[in-house]
Amino acid sequence: MGLSGVLLALLSPRGSSSCCGRGSSGRPSSAAACLLVVLSGVLCLAHIGGVQGYLFEGSPTSFAQFPRWLPGGNGSLQFQFLTSEPNGLLLYTDDGGSFEFFEVKLVEGSVRLRYNLGGGAQLLTAGRGLNDQQWHSVRVTRDYNRTRLEVDGILEVRIVSRALDHEFGSAGVNTPVWVGGLPDLVARQVGGRLTLQVVTLEPRFRGHIKGLTYITRDSIPRHQDIVSSQVSA
Numbered sequence: 001m002g003l004s005g006v007l008l009a010l011l012s013p014r015g016s017s018s019c020c021g022r023g024s025s026g027r028p029s030s031a032a033a034c035l036l037v038v039l040s041g042v043l044c045l046a047h048i049g050g051v052q053g054y055l056f057e058g059s060p061t062s063f064a065q066f067p068r069w070l071p072g073g074n075g076s077l078q079f080q081f082l083t084s085e086p087n088g089l090l091l092y093t094d095d096g097g098s099f100e101f102f103e104v105k106l107v108e109g110s111v112r113l114r115y116n117l118g119g120g121a122q123l124l125t126a127g128r129g130l131n132d133q134q135w136h137s138v139r140v141t142r143d144y145n146r147t148r149l150e151v152d153g154i155l156e157v158r159i160v161s162r163a164l165d166h167e168f169g170s171a172g173v174n175t176p177v178w179v180g181g182l183p184d185l186v187a188r189q190v191g192g193r194l195t196l197q198v199v200t201l202e203p204r205f206r207g208h209i210k211g212l213t214y215i216t217r218d219s220i221p222r223h224q225d226i227v228s229s230q231v232s233a
């Protein structure tokens with residue numbers, strides 16, 4: 001659609017930075033205007049192909065950055081994705097280079113959560129054939145020594161007894177939450193400050209993601225908006 005290499009932020013219910021006519025009743029926005037605005041680094045709300053969400057074109061530099069996720073001992077995060085690709089990095093966040101991290105990726109059409117909260121790296125896998133161009137929901141839930149991965153209602157649970165405090169990092173050190181890939185600057189940092197450095201080698205996600213929501217200590221779901229995103233060319 002002439003927008004290759006561009007990560008577009010699409011319709012977001014509480015989007016703060018509108019540039020293409022917010023709340024237009026599904027009226028397609030001007031692609032050229034969107035491209036210009038996206039290239040200037042501002043998010044662009046649009047509606048393409050009738051699919052709501054953020055569109056990731058999956059280039060080697062595409063990513064979206066969201067606020068930190070601070071689940072405490074029992075928070076959660078959730079989002080929905082739609083893709084035709086069997087592999088790709090959906091989400092990554094860590095504790096600023098110590099040992100704790102959460103990585104959610106699509107592996108051969110299944111969702112795989114890899115995490116470490118101090119008890120060693122753990123794997124949870126759920127769903128199959130998820131690269132079918134339908135929306136699928138993913139939820140990661142912390143519950144002290146228990147971590148749950150839920151994909152379309154299918155639940156996988158891991159209990160780790162060795163974790164020290166069962167909390168994930170802290171507000172002072174945690175990275176943002178990256179979706180679809182990591183920013184080049186972060187990925188190429190000499191010496192690497194990422195906890196899971198190999199995450200930078202994961203294929204970037206191509207498809208749509210919407211509805212990223214965090215629940216923290218107060219149990220109130222909060223919809224998250226993109227903080228920044230990368231255009232590739």
Ligand SMILES: *[C@@H]1O[C@H](CO)[C@@H](O)[C@H](O)[C@H]1NC(C)=O
Pocket residue numbers: 073074217219
């Ligand atoms: C999470 O834990 C806090 C206190 O540690 C408690 O107040 C809150 O109700 C818990 N939330 C859930 C969803 O269990």
Ligand SMILES: *[C@@H]1O[C@H](CO)[C@@H](O)[C@H](O)[C@H]1NC(C)=O
Pocket residue numbers: 144145146159160161162
């Ligand atoms: C996990 O925590 C629960 C509740 O605090 C506790 O009853 C259970 O024994 C713990 N399980 C392990 C394997 O540590």
